[in-house]
Amino acid sequence: MQAVRYARASSVDEAITMLREGGETARVLAGGTDVIVQARERRRHIDLFVDIKHIPELMSLTLDAGGGLTVGAATPLYRVYGDAEVTRRFSALAESTHVIGGTAIQGRASLGGNLANASPAADSIPAMIALGAVARVAGPAGPREVSVADFCTGPGRNVLQPGEFITSIHFPARPAGSGSAWERFIPRNEMDIAVVNAAVSLTLAGDVVTEARFSLGAVAPIPLSVPTAAEALVGRPLTDATIAAADEAAKAAATPISDMRGTIRQRKHLSAVLTERVIRRAVERARA
Numbered sequence: 001m002q003a004v005r006y007a008r009a010s011s012v013d014e015a016i017t018m019l020r021e022g023g024e025t026a027r028v029l030a031g032g033t034d035v036i037v038q039a040r041e042r043r044r045h046i047d048l049f050v051d052i053k054h055i056p057e058l059m060s061l062t063l064d065a066g067g068g069l070t071v072g073a074a075t076p077l078y079r080v081y082g083d084a085e086v087t088r089r090f091s092a093l094a095e096s097t098h099v100i101g102g103t104a105i106q107g108r109a110s111l112g113g114n115l116a117n118a119s120p121a122a123d124s125i126p127a128m129i130a131l132g133a134v135a136r137v138a139g140p141a142g143p144r145e146v147s148v149a150d151f152c153t154g155p156g157r158n159v160l161q162p163g164e165f166i167t168s169i170h171f172p173a174r175p176a177g178s179g180s181a182w183e184r185f186i187p188r189n190e191m192d193i194a195v196v197n198a199a200v201s202l203t204l205a206g207d208v209v210t211e212a213r214f215s216l217g218a219v220a221p222i223p224l225s226v227p228t229a230a231e232a233l234v235g236r237p238l239t240d241a242t243i244a245a246a247d248e249a250a251k252a253a254a255t256p257i258s259d260m261r262g263t264i265r266q267r268k269h270l271s272a273v274l275t276e277r278v279i280r281r282a283v284e285r286a287r288a
């Protein structure tokens with residue numbers, strides 16, 4: 001482990017100042033479940049950790065009167081899936097956060113950390129993309145918003161500028177008749193990295209899909225938005241044939257690599273299988 005200084009920010013402004021003064025080798029510390037491992041393995045040169053877990057708004061979880069959800073960037077994952085309303089209305093998010101690491105990891109790890117770490121296989125990012133989430137960012141140039149779908153730019157890379165950090169993730173309200181679902185394939189039952197993960201959010205009016213958003217993880221350098229799968233469903237009655245068309249669109253959009261976890265062929269196959277599963281589960285929820 002390298003020697004690293006530690007500073008605790010108690011407000012967003014204080015964190016901005018600490019990160020600016022720390023320069024290029026200052027790093028945000030949320031749960032530390034990725035970044036401490038990276039520092040210990042000397043994969044990143046870090047001189048200063050700025051702990052954001054003592055900033056109240058970064059540790060919040062708020063369901064607003066209009067039905068939207070705002071999760072503080074450093075809020076631990078157990079609070080996300082542990083909230084009954086989040087589980088009911090934002091099911092894909094609850095499902096994805098529930099399997100990240102184990103109980104100990106979920107007591108520290110955050111949505112902001114999962115997103116900023118920008119792993120192509122990160123579990124919560126496809127759920128956030130499918131649910132249309134927006135990352136709220138603070139920094140020396142002032143606040144801004146970035147759609148989660150546009151946040152990652154490559155493995156371990158994202159759109160954040162020097163000194164910027166995520167303050168919260170906002171999820172828009174769910175229209176009536178909506179359902180969402182997330183699923184991953186891993187060879188073990190738990191504590192593994194996704195071979196593929198998939199998420200969908202859709203809205204039904206009777207049997208017709210009026211809105212859908214799909215995302216796949218671990219099949220490209222970044223978690224993918226898959227608009228072609230949505231196009232196969234939207235405006236059409238939900239049938240086995242339209243679901244199969246969405247599955248095929250997901251498979252076609254996947255551009256995976258072969259590695260120790262899976263082959264290109266397996267990952268493309270899984271993209272279709274998981275897409276069908278999440279559609280069917282989201283539809284059940286939309287109808288419930």
Ligand SMILES: Cc1cc2nc3c(=O)[nH]c(=O)nc-3n(C[C@H](O)[C@H](O)[C@H](O)COP(=O)(O)OP(=O)(O)OC[C@H]3O[C@@H](n4cnc5c(N)ncnc54)[C@H](O)[C@@H]3O)c2cc1C
Pocket residue numbers: 027028029030031032033034035036037052073074099100101102105108109110111112113114115116117121122123124160164165166167191192193
């Ligand atoms: C045993 C184990 C199992 C795991 N299992 C899974 C799994 O199943 N699925 C999965 O997806 N991941 C898994 N992970 C990875 C990790 O737990 C997650 O990515 C977690 O969500 C990271 O959140 P964190 O708060 O700990 O981030 P940190 O480690 O604190 O930070 C991660 C990176 O993001 C930056 N960062 C953190 N917060 C912000 C912010 N608000 N704004 C800007 N930058 C920020 C940090 O500087 C760092 O570069 C696992 C890790 C371990 C150790």
